[in-house]
Amino acid sequence: MDTFQPSFDSWLNAPAHQHWLAAEGLRLLTFAKASKLPEGFGNLDEKGHLAPDAHAETMNTARMMHSFAMAHIQGLPGFAELVDHGVRALSGPLRDAEHGGWFAVAGHRDDNTGKAAYLHAFVALAASSAVVAKRPGAQALLDEAIRVIDAHFWSEEEGAMRESFARDWSGEEAYRGANSNMHATEAFLALADVTDDHRWLVRAQRIVERVIHGHAGANDYLVVEHFDRDWQPLREYNHDNPADGFRPYGTTPGHGFEWARLLLHLEAARVRAGMLTPGWLATDAQKLFDNNCRHGWNIDGAPGIVYTLDWDNRAVVRHRLHWTHCEASAAASALLKRTGDEQYETWYRLFWEFCDSHFIDRCDGSWHHELDPLNRPSADIWAGKPDLYHAWQAVLIPRLPLAPSMATALGQLSQSVPV
Template identity: 25%
Template sequence: YAIDRPNDDFYGAVDLENRPVPGVNKSCVLIARILWTFAAAARLEGRADYAAVADSAYRVLLSQFWDRAHGGFFMAVTPAGQIADATKHTYMQAFGSYALCQYFRLNGSAEVLTLIRDSFALFEAKTKDPNHPGYLEAFTPDWQPSAENRMADNNEPKSMNTHLHLLEAYASLYEVWPDPAVATRLRELLLIFLDKIIRPSGHLGIFFDDAFNETEPSRGICSFGHDIEATWLLCEAAEALADEALLARTRGLAIKMLDAVERVGFDKDGGLFLESYRHGSHVRTNKHWWLQAETLVGFMNGFELTGQPRYWDNVRLSWQFIDQHVIDHERGEWFTKVNRLGVPFLVEPAGDPSPYYRNDWKVDPWKCPYHNGRACMEMIRRIDAVLAAQL
C-alpha cells in the first residue's frame, strides 16, 4: 500500500484503512528504512518481489535524497521528489549508510560499495566533531553546522539517539567493509556509550553538551525503548570488533541495562512503557509499536548471553502482548501506539502527542517496517541459532 507503482516511487503516508495519504512529504528515514527492511527480507526469504522493492527504494533514495552538489542525504522531499527540507542530519546519514550496507549484502554491487566507502569518508569529514568526542547533529546543505533541527528537546549539541544509530550503521559498515578506519570510529562510538552515555543506573542519558556531559534537563528522563534497543546493538558492535575484553565489558553492561528496563519499564502484561521523567516519579505508560519490537530482541539477546529462563519468559510475554494488542490482524502492520491496557489509539490524543508519528496513519515519515520487520527477522535468526545449538 505504500508503493506508488505507476511512478516506481513510495507514498509519504498510508492511513489505517491502507489508503495513501495525499500530499505528505517523503522522509529520508522512511525510504532508507524501507530499503533496509526489504533488502534484509529478500536475503532471508530469497524472494524476488522483496528485492524489487529494495531496488525501487535504492533508486528513490539516490535520485531524490542524495545531494549531487555536496553529498549527503536531505531530510525530506515532496511527493514529486523536490527538496522539502534540505537539512543534512547525521541521523539521516546514518540510516542511509545502514540501508546501503544491507542492500550491498543483497546484491554485491560494486557501485553500492563505492558509495558506501565514499559516504563514510564524507560523513567523517563533515559530521565528526573536530574538538570533542562524537559527532555534530545537523548541517546546512553545504555542511555548515546548524544549531537548528537537532534531535534534542532544547537543541542540545549532541543526542544519544543519533549516536546509537551511527554506531548501528558503522557496525554494519565494518561487516561489509572491514577497513581499519571504520574499526577505529566504531570503537570510539562504543566507548562513548560505555564511558559517557550509560548512566550508573543502567539507563541511557538522552542529551549532552559538546564534551558529552549530560545536560540537566536530560537527567530526569529514561527512554525505555532506546535502553532496550541499545542492549543488543552495543553487543552487535562489540562482536563486530572481536575484542574479547571489550566484548565482555559490553555484555556485562548490556545485562545491567536490560535488568534496569525490566525493573521499571516492563509491564506485567509484557508491554514496554514509553519513558519515565521527573527522575522516575512519573511514567508515560503508553506502549509504542517500536518499543515492543525492540523488547523482543533485547530480552532474546539477554537469554542468549545468560541462559536465564526469565529472559525467555519475557520474550514470550512480550510476543503475546504484541500479538494480542499491537498487530492489526484485520488490515495488517502494527498499530502505532496502544494504552496501558492494550487498546489502540486511532486518533492522536491531544494530551499526549507523539513527537514524530501519528496514530491515525499506518505509514508516515517516521513509521515504517524497520523496527517490527527487523525484530521478526532477528527472532527467526536467534531462535534458529538456539535450536541448532541444542541439536
Template identity: 30%
Template sequence: MTATRTAAERRARTSRARLLATLRVQYPDALAARGYRLLHPETGDYYTGDHRHLVATCRSIANFAAGALADGPDWCVEAADHGLTFLTEAHESDDGGFHLVVEADGTPVDRTRSAYGHAFVLLAYARATAAGIDDAREGLAETHALVEDRFRDEAGLLRSDCDADWTELEPYRGQNANMHACEAYIAAYEATDEATYLDRARHIAEAITVDLAADTNGLLWEHYTTDWDHDFEYNADEPRHQFRPPGYQPGHHAEWAKFLALLDRYDATDPDALERGAVEGDAGGAIDDAGDADGDGTEGGWYGRALDLFDAAVDRGWAENGFVYTHRADGSPLVEDRYGWALAEGIGAAAALTERAAARGDEETAARLREWHRRFLVCTDLFRGPAGVWYEKRLPADAEGDLVAPEPPGVEPDYHPASAAFESWRSARAEPDDAP
C-alpha cells in the same frame, strides 16, 4: 539433529515468517512510481501527499534488504533497489548530503542535513550491500566518508543536525543519532567485514553506554551540550516530543542492549576491563578488572552491559502492555504512552541476548530472556492495526486506550517490527546446537 536444536530452528522459522509477513503488507502498495509511501494501519491505504522523508526511505530499503537476507521473494531485492534509486535521485544533494524531506519529483522541502537521517542512509546502504545489490557497497563507502567529514566531532561521535550549508542548527549533541550510527556501522561490518566499521561502532557504544552513563548510575541520558555534558533541562517543557523528549527512554535502553549483544557477537576486543557500574538497583554491580560484577560470577564486557540495559528497560519501563515512553531517574513514569517501536526493540534485544547467553552456556539467563521474548510477542496485537501495519502508539496508557497512527510524511514503515523479526530469525539460527 536433537529435539533441542529443533526448538531453536522452529523459533527461527517463525521469526522469518513474521518478517516476510510484515514485508508482504508493505509490498507492493507502499511502492510509488518514485520512492515509497506510508500505509495507514487501519485501512491499509497509502497516505496522500507527495512528501517523502529520508528516514522512511532508508528504513524501507533496510526492511526489504533484510527480507532478501532471509531468503525472501525476489521482490525484496527489487523493492530495496527501487528505494536506492530514489535515495540517490531525489534525496541526495549536489554536495553529497541528503535532504530530509523531498517531493516525489525530488524537489527539496526540508534541506536539513539530519545526523539521525544520515545514520539511516548508512544503514540502508549497509543492508543493501549485504543483500548484494549493485553499487550499494560504493554508496556505503561514500556515505561513511561523508559522515566522517561532516558529522564526526572531536569526540569521535556524531554532531547535531545542520543546515544545507552544513552549519549546525543548534548547540546540541544527542545519543539517538549516535545509537543509530552504531547500528549502521555494525550492519556495515556485517556486510563488508571491514574493521573500520566495527571500530566506529565500538567507539560510539563505549562513549554512550559506558563513559557517559557513568554519570547517571548506568542509565542512558538522551541530550548533551556540544562538549558532551549532560543537558538535563533540554526540552523539559515538551515531555511528549516525538524524537527528543526529556527523561529516560526504556525503549532506547532495550535498543542499545540489542546492539551491545551484536558487539559481543562480533567484537574480539570486548571491553571487559573497563570500569563501569551496573544500573543502580539492578542485580549487578561495578565491573571489576576481570569483567566480573562484584565477583559474583556475572560476566562483564558487552554482554554484561547489554544485560544491565535490558534489565533497566524492563525493571523501570515495562508495564505489561508495552513500555512507558519515558521515566525519571527513580523509575517513576514521566510519559506513560506506549510506543510500538519500543516493544519491537524489546523483542529484538531479547532475541539477540538469548543467543549470546546460550553461546556462553548461561542457560538460566537464556531461559529468562526467551520468556521475555514470548511476553513481548504476546503484546504485538495491541499495536498492529486491521491492515497489518503497526500504530505508532497507544494513549492513554491502558490497553483499551486510543491508538494513534503516524502523521505524514512519517518515518515508520514498520521498520522496528521488521527489525525485531529479522534479529529474532538470525539470532535463533545462531544458537548453539545444544541450546533449548
C-alpha cells in the same frame, strides 16, 4: 565470548516459533509494499494507504530499502525492484546534488535543508544492505554515504557523531544526541562487515563507551538522551514537549533495550574480528535490560512499557509504542543467546505475548504503532503505520547469530543452504 544453548525448552529452538516469526515477517513485508512513491517511500496510514499528499522521506526510504534488501537476500521474490527503487531515490531526489548529503524529504523546501546524523546513519545502513543484496548502484551509494559521514559527522576528537548542520554544512547544531549515535552504532556494525574495515568497530566502541558505559552507567543504566556540544547532560531538554517522537524529555526505556542489543552485537563482532573486547559490553547490556524492565514495564499498573520516564523514574508519557516492545523482545533474545539465562526466556515470551495481544493488527494489517495508557490503539505521537523496520527486525533477530550484522548474516545463511 561464549554463546549458550539454553538447558530448558526455549522458543528460540522451537521450529513452530521460528515458522511463526517467518510468517509474521511476510505479513509485515506485504503490507509495506504499498509505501512506494515515485521519489522513494512514504508513510502509510492505519489501513495501509498513502495519503493523497504523501511525500517521500529519507528516513522511511532508507528503512524500507534496508528491510526489503534483507527480504531479497533471503530469496523472497518481489523485493529486488523495491531495493533498486530505494537506491535510485537515495541517489537522486533525496540527495543534495549541490552540497552532498541527504535531505529529510524529497524536494527543495525551506524547512528541509538541514543535514541530520540520524538520517545519514540510516542511508549508510540501507546502502550496506543493498550491497549485500548485490543491487546495482548500491556500492556507489555506500561509498558516498561513508564519504559524508567521514567528512562531516564523525568527530574523532569526541569519539562520536556530530548531530546536524545547515544545508551547506555550516551552522553545526550545539547539541549531541544519544539517538543518532545509537543508530550510527547500528550502521557502523553493518559497515564493518560490508567493508571489512575494523575502524567501524573501533568507532562503535568509542560511541558505546561514552554514551552507555559512561553516561548511562552513571545514571543507573537508564540512557541519558540529550547533551550539549561538550557532552554535558541536558536533563531538562524538551521538558515542555515530553512526547517528541525523536527527542523526548527524560529517559526512554525503548532505547535502553535497543542499546543492550547493540552492545551484544558489538561484543560478538569484535570477538569475531579477533579484536580486544572489554567484558563490560555484556555486563552493561544486562544492566540496561534489567533496569529498563524494572522501571519501564507495568510501572503504571497496566502491562506494557511506557514511552518515557522522568529523572525519578516516574512515567511521563505513558503511551506504549510498538518499536519499544520490538526492541525489548529483540534484546531479550540476544541476552538469551549470550547468557542462556532463563529469565530472558521469560521476558522474551512475555513481550511477544503482549505484542500478539495488543500490537499485531490482523484486521487491517501490520502493527498498531502506538497504544494509549489503557492499551487502546492511539495516534497521539505516531499516526498510521509507516514503520516496517522495527517489527521486521524483531522477527529476524531471534533467528540470527549475534554477529555478523543482519544483512551479512542472512547472506551467509542463504549460501549455506544445501541444494
